[in-house]
Structures are given as structure tokens and as C-alpha cells.
Amino acid sequence: MTALPEFQRLECSGVWRENAKTQRRDVIVSFGEATIVISDERSARALTHWSLPALTRLNPNQIPARFAPSKPEDGADQDEELEIDDTTMIGAIEKVQAKIESRRPHPGRLRTRIGMGTAGVFALFAILWLPGATTRHVADVAPFANRIELGHAALADLTTLTGTPCHSVQGDAALARLAERLKGADEISILPEALNGVRRLPGRVVAVGLPLLVTQDTPEVVAGHIITAELEAEKQDPLVSLLDWAGFGAAFDLLTTGEVPPDSLRGYGEFLLRGMDNHTPKLDAVRLEALLAEFAKVGVSSTPYAYSIDPTGESVLSLIEADPFKGAPAPEPVLEDSDWIALQTICDG
Incomplete structure (x- = not known):
């Protein structure tokens, strides 16, 4: 009716x-x-x-x-x-x-609603997906010179909390030899305070906390932390991490102008230091295998590093058991004794 x-x-x-x-x-x-x-x-x-x-x-x-x-449908008068x-x-x-x-059904209204709904979905998709996609794209296409510049910018913000990097003639020479030996870093900086481990930054820049040097007996421990940081960088690009923290605007500026506003990295050093007191890696089977492969590749014993992070952990025991050198020093030392001492005393002035 x-x-x-x-x-x-x-x-x-x-x-x-x-x-x-x-x-x-x-x-x-x-x-x-x-x-x-x-x-x-x-x-x-x-x-x-x-x-x-x-x-x-x-x-x-x-x-x-x-x-x-x-x-009528036939158009008759x-x-x-x-x-x-x-x-x-x-x-x-x-x-x-x-x-x-x-x-009555209204196709025009339906189309409008569908169009608005589709636009809403795309808008939500853009909000959730576009920033991450842009960040990854920028990281993929960024010239290495930009990576180095941003690595130095991140290091500079980090040093506001850790103090300026330590230097000495013998110590700087030892750092250069360590970087060459490990083949995973172009530049290694020793920071005197606050940093208790290693942080890999964009541009193959590596920050090492002085406590990691002065509390260990052999350079294999420091080498192990740097190797682990390099493996983490392969899994999660440090430039992506930096741009994710700095925000979509910084990534967009880098893409369009080749620069990131200086203020956009203010506070990034604090973010890098957060949670550094516990630097015991969580080594699942895949990561453990990859880490052992890296130790073997650069010719470094994994046993000293394993004992330094957790001598009782099951995954760490696997590092010891699978050590390519069975706990003995590698044929090519990580550093000569004189270089190791120069590193440990690099902040003594």
C-alpha cells in the first residue's frame, strides 16, 4: 500500500x-x-x-x-x-x-556516497600509509652524501648529552684501523658519557660509548657490538628510523630540497640513548645465524662478545658453541695491543 x-x-x-x-x-x-x-x-x-x-x-x-x-516512455504527447x-x-x-x-533508489546519491566513502578510505589510507611509504622512498633514493650529513647531525644532537667525541693522535689512528678491519663503519666516534653501548647512525657513522671500552679486556667485545649494530642497520635502515622520528615533514623536505631543517632533529639524541642500559640482544634463530655469519665474515671470535652480554643466556651460549674460532683469537687480530690501549685511553686527553 x-x-x-x-x-x-x-x-x-x-x-x-x-x-x-x-x-x-x-x-x-x-x-x-x-x-x-x-x-x-x-x-x-x-x-x-x-x-x-x-x-x-x-x-x-x-x-x-x-x-x-x-x-509515456515512447515520448508521445x-x-x-x-x-x-x-x-x-x-x-x-x-x-x-x-x-x-x-x-526510490537514487543512483546519483549512491554514487556520491560511494565516491565520498572511497575518498574517505583513500584519505585514511594516505594518513596511515603515505608517511611511512614516503619515508622509505626518501631513504631509498637519498644520496650517500645526505646520509653522511644526517649521520653527523644525529651525532651532534647525541653529543649534547654525552659530551663531544674524544680524540687523540694514537686513538684516532686506532679507530681508523678498527673501521677498516670491520668493514661495517666508515667513521667511529667515542663518546665519553651516557652511552653504554653502540649506536649505528646514517652514513655508516657509528657512536661507541667509552664505558664499553674501559670495562672490557679485549677489542673483540667492541667489535661484536659494532657487528651487531651493523646487522640491525641492515634490518632497519638508520635513515628510516631517523626520518620516522623527525616526521613526515622532514622526509618531504629531504625529498624536495635535499635538506632536513636543523630543528627537526633536536631531541633525537635523547631518543637514541633511551633504553641503552640494557643492550643484551634478543637473538632468535634467524638473527643468531645471521650474526654468526657476520662474525665469520669479518674474522672475529664471537665468544668474548657473548660473555660480555649474557654468559648464561641460551642464545648467547649458541654464540659460544658456534664460534668459528672456538674462543681462540682470530688469525688476524681485531686490533694490536698498542691500538687497543690507545682506544681505551682516547678520552684521557
């Missing part, structure tokens, strides 16, 4: 014309199930039925109201017309038509 219940008994008088060639005649207009019924005023004989959904008002907002059936001046009937017809219209 299309007509609303309150209008099912509604009737009024009207003037109807079947076509342009016939005379207008007085009629009675009443609601049916889904139609209005037009009947002869004298005989009450039904003359025609008009479908409410197919009813068109010819003169909106004017009284008397003129209605006509919608044109349709001159049938009904004129009503009863405002209750006019309101009833328009109310029913509005109700019908609200129930």
Missing part, C-alpha cells in the same frame, strides 16, 4: 480533461491503494486511475494545482490533466509523493 493511512478516505472535487480535444468536466477525486481515482461527479463511475508515483504537478506552488500523468483547488487533497498528494520519492 502506497497511500498513507490517514488519506485513504480522502475525497474532493476537481476538473478533469481527458485530452486537448475534449471538454473539461467536473469530477470526484479520491485516494486508492497506490492511485488516485477520478470519477464522474454525477454517475460516480470511475473514469481513470492515476498512479501516484507517476503523477506530475504542472504548476508548483500555485492554486488551483494542475496535475498530469507522467509522459499526453494532454490529460486534472485541476484541484482543495488544499488538503493537494497536500496529501504531495506528501505521498515525497514519501514515495524517499523510498
Whole structure:
């Protein structure tokens, strides 16, 4: 049933014309199930039925109201017309038509809603995905010179908490030989305070805390930490980590201008130091195998490093058991004794 219940008994008088060639005649207009019924005023004989959904008002907002059936699909002329001046009937017809219209499918509205929904999904996708994707892309295409520059910028912010890197003639020479020996760092800096382990920065820049030197007996321990940091850098690019911390704007600036605003790295050193007190690596089977392969590749015994991080851990015991040199010094030492002493005393002035 299309007509609303309150209008099912509604009737009024009207003037109807079947076509342009016939005379207008007085009629009675009443609601049916889904139609209005037009009947002869004298005989009450039904003359025609008009479908409410197919009813068109010819003169909106004017009284008397003129209605006509919608044109046929074949486009033929349709001159049938009904004129009503009863405002209750006019309101009833328009109310029913509005109700019908609200129930009809609206492809245009649906397309709009789908379009808006799709746009919303893409916007959410861009918010969640685009920054990370941009950061990874920038890291992939960044020239090595930019990596070195950002590595130095990160180191500079780190030194506001650790003190400036230590230097001495013998110590700097020993650092250069250590970098050459391990083949995983182009530049190694020794920081006097706060840093208790190793941090690998962009541009193959490595920061080493002085406590790691002065508390150990052999350079194999320091070498092991640097090897581990290098392995971590292969898993998680330090430049990606830096840009993730600095934010999408910094990554976008680097992509478009080749530079990162200096202020965008302020506080990054504090972030690098966070959690450094516990630098025992979590070595699952895959990482353990990769780490052992690195020790073997550079020719460094893994046993001293394993004892320095956790002599009772199961994964660390595996480092000892699988040591390619079985705990003995490698044929090529990590550093000569004189170089090792020069490193341990590099901050003595």
C-alpha cells in the first residue's frame, strides 16, 4: 500500500480533461491503494486511475494545482490533466509523493556516497600509509652524501648529552684501523658519557660509548657490538628510523630540497640513548645465524662478545658453541695491543 493511512478516505472535487480535444468536466477525486481515482461527479463511475508515483504537478506552488500523468516512455504527447483547488487533497498528494520519492533508489546519491566513502578510505589510507611509504622512498633514493650529513647531525644532537667525541693522535689512528678491519663503519666516534653501548647512525657513522671500552679486556667485545649494530642497520635502515622520528615533514623536505631543517632533529639524541642500559640482544634463530655469519665474515671470535652480554643466556651460549674460532683469537687480530690501549685511553686527553 502506497497511500498513507490517514488519506485513504480522502475525497474532493476537481476538473478533469481527458485530452486537448475534449471538454473539461467536473469530477470526484479520491485516494486508492497506490492511485488516485477520478470519477464522474454525477454517475460516480470511475473514469481513470492515476498512479501516484507517476503523477506530475504542472504548476508548483500555485492554486488551483494542475496535475498530469507522467509522459509515456515512447515520448508521445499526453494532454490529460486534472485541476484541484482543495488544499488538503493537494497536500496529501504531495506528501505521498515525497514519501514515495524517499523510498526510490537514487543512483546519483549512491554514487556520491560511494565516491565520498572511497575518498574517505583513500584519505585514511594516505594518513596511515603515505608517511611511512614516503619515508622509505626518501631513504631509498637519498644520496650517500645526505646520509653522511644526517649521520653527523644525529651525532651532534647525541653529543649534547654525552659530551663531544674524544680524540687523540694514537686513538684516532686506532679507530681508523678498527673501521677498516670491520668493514661495517666508515667513521667511529667515542663518546665519553651516557652511552653504554653502540649506536649505528646514517652514513655508516657509528657512536661507541667509552664505558664499553674501559670495562672490557679485549677489542673483540667492541667489535661484536659494532657487528651487531651493523646487522640491525641492515634490518632497519638508520635513515628510516631517523626520518620516522623527525616526521613526515622532514622526509618531504629531504625529498624536495635535499635538506632536513636543523630543528627537526633536536631531541633525537635523547631518543637514541633511551633504553641503552640494557643492550643484551634478543637473538632468535634467524638473527643468531645471521650474526654468526657476520662474525665469520669479518674474522672475529664471537665468544668474548657473548660473555660480555649474557654468559648464561641460551642464545648467547649458541654464540659460544658456534664460534668459528672456538674462543681462540682470530688469525688476524681485531686490533694490536698498542691500538687497543690507545682506544681505551682516547678520552684521557
